[in-house]
Amino acid sequence: MSAIDQYISLYEHNREAIDSNAPHALNRLRPDALSALKRFGRFPGKRDEGYTKVSVEDMFAPDFGVNITRVPFAVDVARSFRCDVPNVSTLLGVVVNDSFRPTATLLKNCPEGVTVDSLASVAASDPDFIKEYLGRLSDNRDAAAALNTLLMKEGVVVRVRAGVKLDKAIQIVNIFNASADFMAVRRVLVVIEDDASARILFCDHSQSGDFKYLSSLVTEVFLHRGASLDYCDIEESTEQTSRMSQLFISQDEGSRLTVNGTSLTVGTTRNEYKVDINGSHCDTEIAVMAIADRKQTIDNSARINHFAPRSRSNQLFKYLLDEQSQGAFEGLIYVAPDAVHTEAYQTDRNLLASADARMHTAPQLEIYCDDVKCSHGAATGQLDQNALFYMQTRGVPKSEARMMLMQAFMSDVIDRVAIEGLRDRLRHLVERRLSGEHAACGDCAASCHN
Amino acid sequence: MSQDKDTSNKRETGSDDVIRDVTGSEYKYGFVSDIDSDIIERGLNEDVVRLISKKKGEPDWLLDFRLKAFRYWETLKMPTWAHLDIPPIDYQAISYYAAPKKKESPKSLDEVDPQLLDTFNRLGIPLEEQKALSGMAVDAVMDSVSVKTTHREKLAELGIIFCSFSEAVKDYPDLVRKYLGKVVSYRDNFFAALNSAVFSDGSFVYIPKGVRCPMELSTYFRINASGTGQFERTLIVADDDSYVSYLEGCTAPMRDENQLHAAIVEIIVEERAEVKYSTVQNWYAGDKDGKGGVYNFVTKRGLCRGDFSKISWTQVETGSAITWKYPGCILAGEGSVGEFYSVAVTNNYQQADTGTKMIHIGKNSRSTIVSKGISAGHSQNSYRGLVSVAPDASGVRNYTQCDSLLLSSTCGAHTFPYIDVKNDTAIVEHEATTSKISEDQLFYCNQRGIPTEEAVALIVNGYAKEVMNKLPMEFAVEAQKLLSITLEGSVG
Numbered sequence: 001m002s003a004i005d006q007y008i009s010l011y012e013h014n015r016e017a018i019d020s021n022a023p024h025a026l027n028r029l030r031p032d033a034l035s036a037l038k039r040f041g042r043f044p045g046k047r048d049e050g051y052t053k054v055s056v057e058d059m060f061a062p063d064f065g066v067n068i069t070r071v072p073f074a075v076d077v078a079r080s081f082r083c084d085v086p087n088v089s090t091l092l093g094v095v096v097n098d099s100f101r102p103t104a105t106l107l108k109n110c111p112e113g114v115t116v117d118s119l120a121s122v123a124a125s126d127p128d129f130i131k132e133y134l135g136r137l138s139d140n141r142d143a144a145a146a147l148n149t150l151l152m153k154e155g156v157v158v159r160v161r162a163g164v165k166l167d168k169a170i171q172i173v174n175i176f177n178a179s180a181d182f183m184a185v186r187r188v189l190v191v192i193e194d195d196a197s198a199r200i201l202f203c204d205h206s207q208s209g210d211f212k213y214l215s216s217l218v219t220e221v222f223l224h225r226g227a228s229l230d231y232c233d234i235e236e237s238t239e240q241t242s243r244m245s246q247l248f249i250s251q252d253e254g255s256r257l258t259v260n261g262t263s264l265t266v267g268t269t270r271n272e273y274k275v276d277i278n279g280s281h282c283d284t285e286i287a288v289m290a291i292a293d294r295k296q297t298i299d300n301s302a303r304i305n306h307f308a309p310r311s312r313s314n315q316l317f318k319y320l321l322d323e324q325s326q327g328a329f330e331g332l333i334y335v336a337p338d339a340v341h342t343e344a345y346q347t348d349r350n351l352l353a354s355a356d357a358r359m360h361t362a363p364q365l366e367i368y369c370d371d372v373k374c375s376h377g378a379a380t381g382q383l384d385q386n387a388l389f390y391m392q393t394r395g396v397p398k399s400e401a402r403m404m405l406m407q408a409f410m411s412d413v414i415d416r417v418a419i420e421g422l423r424d425r426l427r428h429l430v431e432r433r434l435s436g437e438h439a440a441c442g443d444c445a446a447s448c449h450n
Numbered sequence: 451m452s453q454d455k456d457t458s459n460k461r462e463t464g465s466d467d468v469i470r471d472v473t474g475s476e477y478k479y480g481f482v483s484d485i486d487s488d489i490i491e492r493g494l495n496e497d498v499v500r501l502i503s504k505k506k507g508e509p510d511w512l513l514d515f516r517l518k519a520f521r522y523w524e525t526l527k528m529p530t531w532a533h534l535d536i537p538p539i540d541y542q543a544i545s546y547y548a549a550p551k552k553k554e555s556p557k558s559l560d561e562v563d564p565q566l567l568d569t570f571n572r573l574g575i576p577l578e579e580q581k582a583l584s585g586m587a588v589d590a591v592m593d594s595v596s597v598k599t600t601h602r603e604k605l606a607e608l609g610i611i612f613c614s615f616s617e618a619v620k621d622y623p624d625l626v627r628k629y630l631g632k633v634v635s636y637r638d639n640f641f642a643a644l645n646s647a648v649f650s651d652g653s654f655v656y657i658p659k660g661v662r663c664p665m666e667l668s669t670y671f672r673i674n675a676s677g678t679g680q681f682e683r684t685l686i687v688a689d690d691d692s693y694v695s696y697l698e699g700c701t702a703p704m705r706d707e708n709q710l711h712a713a714i715v716e717i718i719v720e721e722r723a724e725v726k727y728s729t730v731q732n733w734y735a736g737d738k739d740g741k742g743g744v745y746n747f748v749t750k751r752g753l754c755r756g757d758f759s760k761i762s763w764t765q766v767e768t769g770s771a772i773t774w775k776y777p778g779c780i781l782a783g784e785g786s787v788g789e790f791y792s793v794a795v796t797n798n799y800q801q802a803d804t805g806t807k808m809i810h811i812g813k814n815s816r817s818t819i820v821s822k823g824i825s826a827g828h829s830q831n832s833y834r835g836l837v838s839v840a841p842d843a844s845g846v847r848n849y850t851q852c853d854s855l856l857l858s859s860t861c862g863a864h865t866f867p868y869i870d871v872k873n874d875t876a877i878v879e880h881e882a883t884t885s886k887i888s889e890d891q892l893f894y895c896n897q898r899g900i901p902t903e904e905a906v907a908l909i910v911n912g913y914a915k916e917v918m919n920k921l922p923m924e925f926a927v928e929a930q931k932l933l934s935i936t937l938e939g940s941v942g
Contacts, residue, residue, distance in 0.1 A: 337860070352871060352874035352876070355873065355875075356841070358872045359870075361868075361869040361871075362869065364864070364865060364866045364867070365882060370858060370861065370886040372884065373885060374883070375882060377880060378878075378880040381877040381878065381879075382874055382875060
């Protein structure tokens with residue numbers, strides 16, 4: 001029996017409980033998701049193209065608890081309140097597993113034309129908005145996305161209305177909190193309307209201790225004409241945590257996007273980045289770094305679809321793998337027949353720091369148009385011995401020299417982070433991560449790792 | 451069928467026209483030789499496998515091998531993962547054995563069917579002894595059966611065995627049995643299983659210890675009879691400290707239907723030995739509307755078993771309606787070297803999904819991959835390659851470069867590399883670019899008085915040169931001619 005069947009039967013047995021605890025705007029998407037799940041029959045496994053290192057089937061196979069009846073979680077929001085980035089004044093919201101709780105600053109400082117709210121309440125208050133956007137990009141295109149749609153009840157909506165330039169960054173802290181094996185189904189919808197701009201930072205933390213935790217996350221982002229978005233996503237969870245994150249982005253003409261993904265401490269994580277460039281003169285920048293050790297597994301997959309001419313995209317993925325960790329990268333640039341003058345680049349650089357670390361990479365190009373500039377490059381290796389030697393001759397101890405080189409390796413990803421203050425913070429986190437300290441956020445009151 | 455185009459009056463045309471002209475020439479090997487063939491009934495079942503084996507007078511162990519492969523093949527479905535649009539193939543509509551009819555086995559060239567000699571003459575194969583000066587030993591495989599192997603005596607003096615596969619089975623059964631299926635098992639893939647069940651002939655090469663083969667060994671493959679498939683098998687064994695350069699060329703007549711070519715090439719290289727395997731593949735590619743043409747689904751793999759052994763694959767792929775092959779190297783020996791140089795040209799409605807596999811198992815093994823794709827017309831050209839480094843393979847070095855050149859707005863160029871590293875001392879690099887012929891380069895050439903057509907030729911030629919340079923002299927000329935035919939007469 002495939003893991004998918006347990007979810008289908010879970011839904012079929014609890015249909016009423018699920019539907020009665022969620023607004024109609026969400027429930028109306030479930031029948032299609034159900035039939036899609038039945039059609040897929042199983043989650044992709046390691047034998048499937050594009051899933052060579054992380055079996056989604058295995059990820060979803062354990063018997064997780066699912067919060068069907070919306071029992072509130074006892075997490076002190078105020079305690080998590082300080083889990084922010086120093087020197088960055090943000091509009092902070094907290095998501096516990098899947099339910100969104102705004103903070104007092106958010107409620108007080110949220111400017112006009114900006115909505116940062118829970119999915120359920122927006123679905124109840126503005127169902128037309130949800131109907132217009134929700135599920136349009138994820139479109140049940142694979143089993144994990146369909147399952148998220150089938151079971152989603154809560155999440156976050158960020159909406160920035162036309163012309164609003166939001167100068168403060170929005171920070172959403174996701175706290176994984178469970179006292180049993182648990183699966184959280186989280187859904188995020190971001191709509192940046194014409195000529196608006198925003199910066200959003202998502203931080204994933206875990207308080208679930210030794211329990212198995214699965215985070216099923218689907219994020220849909222719509223960038224309208226001339227919109228601008230800087231999107232950062234940091235995961236610092238535990239080795240018991242599995243994360244299946246799918247980020248679907250649609251870009252209209254003249255929009256600008258940067259996506260920064262950072263995996264610092266994970267169990268098994270799979271991040272999918274799917275960007276559809278539907279208008280000309282778009283700019284897309286994806287910069288992702290992953291640091292893993294012990295038996296952690298990080299699998300990133302990126303697909304950039306250039307459907308329109310004269311757009312530019314650039315992807316940079318960097319992995320630092322130590323001990324028995326595994327990394328995987330599958331990237332694809334697709335250029336449609338009419339997408340002339342596309343510029344698309346893709347770079348993957350990987351450092352293996354131990355004999356047992358494994359890296360699998362597949363940077364791919366699919367190009368149906370002749371007037372384009374596309375390139376990709378991938379390299380897997382280790383620290384430059386000459387550089388190490390040189391630094392030692394200058395009196396830098398070997399361990400410190402290694403540290404400096406590793407930090408330098410990651411610095412070009414960090415340099416691309418658009419939120420000032422976060423860059424320093426990330427440098428600090430990377431330094432601590434590399435020096436072997438658990439990368440707990442030092443002054444985070446959530447004490448995720450205690 | 452060759453056509454000489456008047457190049458002088460084209461100088462006025464724009465570069466688009468030139469590219470269209472350049473990519474629009476026809477197949478000159480599309481003649482059919484009127485030779486009596488012994489073709490068995492179409493269809494595939496155990497009896498057919500037994501019949502092929504019986505016709506070839508094979509020993510029981512080989513029949514067992516075929517039957518095992520056939521039974522395994524029956525459990526398989528044709529894979530669909532490639533970036534290819536393959537119309538369904540009816541495996542029961544193919545005749546699995548077609549041999550030029552023999553009266554008696556020919557003792558000298560005089561007894562060989564003159565039509566057949568004419569065929570090979572038209573192909574430009576130095577089959578006849580009078581062409582011995584060209585310095586090649588040739589084994590020509592027509593449809594399924596090896597027709598004539600030249601220079602054998604001369605090679606035999608050095609202990610080199612170069613003969614058709616069926617002769618090898620008769621004369622050197624121990625050698626064949628020792629090596630057959632050791633690199634490409636019948637369980638390897640769908641087409642390997644099919645080939646193992648029905649292969650009809652091919653070439654066998656054995657280079658003894660310390661021998662450097664004094665001439666290029668060459669095989670010419672041709673599908674002639676209609677409704678047949680060609681399933682040949684090549685087995686090359688290079689013993690310690692030996693060297694051989696092996697060439698393979700392929701043509702087929704023009705037919706409306708699609709013909710299937712599913713071959714296996716196995717190479718085993720022992721300590722410090724080197725095998726250089728060059729292919730110029732020019733199977734019929736179908737007409738301008740994509741009708742007909744050969745399906746070229748080939749499994750080629752070499753095993754660098756000994757330390758410091760080397761395999762070098764060079765391929766120029768200009769033909770076939772669909773090309774689907776990944777010549778690979780298993781680099782098991784310490785310090786072994788694998789090389790892959792490829793130019794794949796697709797035009798009209800041709801499709802290619804080709805590349806290589808470099809499996810690094812031995813310490814300090816090295817590999818280089820240079821792949822140049824050129825797509826024109828409505829064709830789809832994909833590079834797909836695997837570089838894998840085993841956990842114990844320390845000090846591995848790989849460099850991969852794959853470039854694609856697009857000559858029309860309706861074609862596609864794709865790159866699907868897979869890099870799997872399980873050792874921290876490995877350095878693996880991959881680079882790829884995709885672009886069309888640069889307007890700047892064309893303009894620069896024009897400005898220096900080089901007409902657009904010649905400029906396109908110059909640029910394409912320069913683009914492919916890195917690979918063409920790796921071909922042995924005898925083949926480089928032919929390969930350049932082939933590029934000329936696929937991309938008009940001005941190239942090369």
